Amino acid sequence: MKLNLLLTLYLTFVTTFSLIAQNIVAGTITDEDGVFLPGASITVLDSNVGTISDFDGKFSIQANTGDTLIVSYVGYTNQEIVVSENSNFQITLRSNLLDEVVVTALGISREKKSLGYSVSEISGDNVNTIKDNNLANSLTGKVAGLQISTAGSLGSGSRITIRGNNSLGGNSQALIVVDGMPINSSLPLGNDGGQRESGANDSGGSPSFEPSIGGGGIADINPDDVESISVLKGPAASALYGSRAGNGVILITTKKGSGSDRLGVTLKTNVYADSPMFLPVFQNQYGQGMLGAPNLDRSAGTWASTSWGGLLNGSQQPYYDGTTKAYSAQPNNVKDFFTSGIRSITSLSVDKASQAGSIRFSYTNNSSGAIVDKSKLNSHNFNLRAVANLSEKLTVDTKATYFTQIVNQRASTTGAQGYIGNLYKMPRNVGIDDLRDYQMENPGTPSEFAVISYGNQIGNPFWQSQHDENSVRRNRFLGYAKINYEFTDWLNAFARVGADVTNIRDNAIYKPGHHFQTTGSMSLQESQFVELNSEFLVTANHQFTDKLNVIANVGGNLSKRSSEGMLLFGSDFKIPTKFFLANLNLLAAPVESPMAIKKVNSVYGAVNLAYDDFLYLDGSIRNDYSSTLSEDNRSYMYNSLSLSAILNRFIDPEQKFFNLVKVRASLAEVGNDTDPYQLVQTYNVPGQGYLGLTTLRNSPVKLNSNLKPETVTSTEFGIELSMLQNKITLDVTVYDMETKDLIFDVPVPAATGFLFNRENIGLVSNKGLEIALGATLIDKANLSWNTSLFYSSNENKVEKLIDGLESFVYNTTTDGNLQVKATEGGSIGDLYGRVFTGETDAGGLPLGSAGPTELLGNAQPDFLAGWSNTIKYKDLSLSFLIDARVGGQVYSQTSADLDRAGVSERSLQYRDGIVVNGTNTGTGAANTVKISGEEYWTAMSEISGNYVYDQDNIRLRELSIGYSIPKVSSIGLNSANIQLVGRNLFFFSKSADDIDPEAMLGTSIGVQGMSHFAMPTLRSLGLNLTMNF
């Protein structure tokens, strides 16, 4: 109702002002993709009258009916237009290909050729044709230098890094900016990476037993609203966004109303069916039991849950539920747990544009089921964008997005206590349907409420996925109002106020009888994040001589970010059948996080000099004032400088071979501040004292009032070539980035009274190479084939930590067998584990190295590559994306656990016993003691070096086959498109057994390179139907 009212208001607003420009011809200039072209020149033929378009591609000019307007823009074909009465032109310039325009920092559209740094842009079609629930995942393989790692399941976040990890303990993930507004990517309070032991705080997912990986910011953006995405890769490109942009920026531009005066209606429906892309390979010869024999008696309490029993020969044997049953293999028991997840995404958009402005409204409904029953995601996204041209000089641009989402039964899937583990480790003779009876019918006593599973204190996957409850509700409002005023044809200014308000409510209930929390427990968490930005930008664009053009920008921004939250946790339900707080016997002291505010004020300026369409020089300067730093340090400045030169006219003036030869170089620096309350030492009152007494303790971290911002500096060189009538394009970039003064909790001697000192230390470098190669292989009227190839490699090195600290442990697996570390001379995410020492104990068991002391690899891949293709034949089109990740290692704790449980196909080896080749430490001589397969695999599974795999994999990531349906005037259908799409179809090759090497335990830095019972990677097959009326 409210929304309707708002819509009506907007429409009224727009119509009221639609009749102003009587004697003035006005219009909007866009490129073929609908991106507005600023600075295009409009002149009246045979006169001195001329103007240029403003930042939103708009212009107005005095002209008489019958006059001819010439619209020109560098890199685009000129267009002539005859002025008619009441003219309001929507002018689309056709690019002559080399002069691509991209959206850069602060939303400024720039000719790509004028940039001295690397920016990649992809269109909305690239991310909304084959939809993933998280927009971030749709970027995989499409941009050189961008790495996406997934974690968790439906509604979960992803880790987004550009050009490697820059920060040791801080955030290394890219900033997400939507229509110029940075959006908050914070996870619920307390879910700050879960790295309690190490002090690291890179956002995203806990490495504990049950990682709950929040959705993050980008997951809330509706792919259908995306017009284009620019990836600003290095500090040079992103310096104007300030502190948070040191890790690069994903700049999302959403759609505005476009097209003609006519009301455009687009209806899109996507239906996908998801299924597991692959599952681990299980053995089907041996059943539940131990020591090579079936289990004997459940009531004895010595029931083994592993598949180290006897041969599955169909004999009658005791079954976990107390009955006796045929001891036979159930080859599909894991597969049959999963159902087909149907995802259905429907969006409707209405748009209209006129001289008076434009409006676009869209609504998207996402109703998605997962491959596990009861796990569902439902979201509604309302988006309203209205641009009103209030006068020839004054434009108001407003946007309001409301997003509401509920995800049920997402958590508790992964990690040691997740249900995937309990499912995979299920004995090979257990029928999955039997496990559907996970609790006694009509339980009476507390013990009768206990979970029924195939082993003691082992969760039942049905109980965990369907009986326990978990829901996360997200509500998000994003909006802004922007006023643009064009003082003169060369001076333009805008001011904008925007807000991003996110509310997250997270409920989790373990029901009484749960295998781990026997009396049941419940947690309820509420977090709110608000980010307000007020900004202005003044732009002057002046053509000094016919060769020298100068654009100068001066701007300022006030950013206020706040977070607050509350956590309630309790256990022991009074009445075991209802689940709410008041029904808990024990309610732990509530945890309140009062509103924490961070303010950053900034002023910035940029100058772009263009000389003779061949030499471009950009300089930017920004000064931030951060409330999180002390008075002496809070003001910090950083600069960027870049240069590009178009050399074709010297090399190949006739364009016989080269259509574009461009070289570029840039130097930039970005500062990175910290969180609130990091300066002054305080004491915390524990929620509950001891014996009713108030107790106090020091914080383990000694704060530092002299904390400085981290500094990322980057040097980048690039070359761009376009050849053979622009049929082949090549863009090569090399960069060298260094981060110094890393804000880090340095472990200190306990004698200081602290465990860590927060200091600025160290130096981390990232060096890399990015290549983008594009080719038009076929370009016929009826048949075309475009292909592009992306390659990026990055080498990360921890150059220096601090004297006396050679390495830092991010995280240790729960079994202590593997550590993720940063070591001086190594790189962030080095994996250390145990290897077989070549010795056995007296009993013949293989011995592993004492602790996780051996370097086994690194979590970061050596290179990433993507190959995308679009082939069009008449109305048919075929697109596919193949991408590869090469190098980098991952520890598959999944595989170790499957071997230990005796369910993996690998564990069929040595069932008859093995004499381990090595020195027996009992005798000192060669080992002669024979051990059983059970003993062998139990011991080997503790030696993590056996389970570190290369992340190498090549997969058919995306495939779509489309057909454009011709116009059907009778029903008002302008155009329509039907597509058959698929995602994660198959692997061409993969090194790791059992796991998808890109599915990590979480999105925080400390769990990269670790995979433990991740939800199966989904293979999606779907149908898209798009209709434009």
Next chain:
Amino acid sequence: MKNRILILYGSLFLATVLSCTDDFDEINIQPDALSADDISAKFFATNIQQKLLRPTMVPLWFGDVIHPDQFSGQTANGYSGHSLGLDDHAWNGDLGWVYNSFYTDLGSWDWLAGYNSDLTSYLNNVGEGGTLEDEMYFALGLIMKGYYYQLFTETFGMIPYTEASDPDIKLPKYDDQLTVYKGIIADLDQAIEIIGNNTEAGSGFGVLRENDVIFKGNMQNWKQAANSLKLRIALRAHGGAGEDFSTTAVSEAISSGVLADTDALFEGYADEKDIWGGSSSYGDVWHNFSNSQWKTTEALINILKTSADPRLTLMAKPAVGGTIKITKPTAGDGVALIADHVAFVKSTLDDSGLVLDTDYTWVETAADLTITMPENTNYVGLPSRLSPKIKGYMHAKMFSDPADIITQKTNEGKPLFPTILMTSADSHFMIAEAIVKGLATGDANTYYQLGLEKAMAIWNTAPTTEFLESTMGSLTGTMEEKLEKIATQRWLANYTNGYEGWAIVRDTGYPASAVITSDNNDIISFAGEMNGKQAQRLRYGTSVYSSNNTNVNAAISAQGPDNMTTKLWFAK
């Protein structure tokens, strides 16, 4: 004109942006935290006691329950239907006996090494020049420091000590045990001297009363505790290579006055809610996770039974009993071991003093074994360190659980057994030991008897005639026999304090049945690096290899390999 106004407004806006940092300091002050002005020393006193004596689930579970409690020979996890559960593979008969960095790091090393920062910040606050300077509080801190370092060094051996209190030394060297013990004694002497005849600590709002959970602020009791600790360390160091202080320290401690009538016990907080972040009890480990239970050991039960000790029924519960059917394996590796395993079950029952056909019945067929015993009647201890191979035979119902007061969970309002820091019983036993060793004069048996009375009093009982008539009832026999009795009684008096119990066994070799070794992997496991030897120490935390590599390696080359079988300086 209009443009100029706009430009003017624009400039004003710009100026505002630049100058508007007035509230920056204010918003960066955390509203829910206290500054140095809000605090008093007494609040910290509770913290340093609680953190060491009633820690969270992690040190209690991964530390005490898994390691020292089992190594002391008083409790046993393992295959009796009781496997604690992070993951079903983790908690088994080998657990604790096979090195696991996760449990050792989190449960013992991180906790103990990390405690230094709490303690040091306390000592810095109340010490000379500190924000909360107070001599008595400082003395209390020194005594806690002595107790802490005793625990720390007796668990790991060489540890950072002399340099660990110097904030300027980032990478402290590791000191040998002799140096640590000497340092503790020096600290205790300083504390004893500071306390003198004072009875109270602090003044006004800061007077220490109930915030001292151990002695309610009675500084004379703290002085006695210091003397008891000094005596304990002197006796433990006695006879160690290169030590020259124990004789003096023993006589000083005894003459200055040990804890003769008061026990240094730390109350459990029955209403504790935050067992992971605050503090916890054994019962929280026992009850909060299904099957996360342990048993009393064969060693403990049989020692109590042999001397008709009245504490038997107070420390342990009778076995559940009833009809217990054990099915013999018909396939797999277990078939060959049936005879050995059945024999072991039989000997376990017989060794515990049960009489066949009186206390239990035994029916064995080719397929199975049925044992019947009256319900909740027999006391039978579980053998330690059971091999996974015998898992199917050691039925939970045959063995005794610890008493309810030990396994009482928090938050049910019921009393919890306190944490034992130091007892008057131990003081008397130690004086008896000193006399037997010729380090003090007097009648050893008198002190032994006093010790027995005090030790039983903790369990609200007294020595019975039957007990006093047993061999354990009086300090008779050869010197070695006397030392064995004293050690055994000290070990019993420290029941639930696994760290001290384990130290007594390693120091004296008694009780012999608590020295857990194995030479038959089919019954008692010798998996892992220990190869069946006794657990002598825990390995250092893995973090030290990255944070202080040079010094830890120096310690290893002096002390021996960083494994669990390397004997410590004081050990027999």
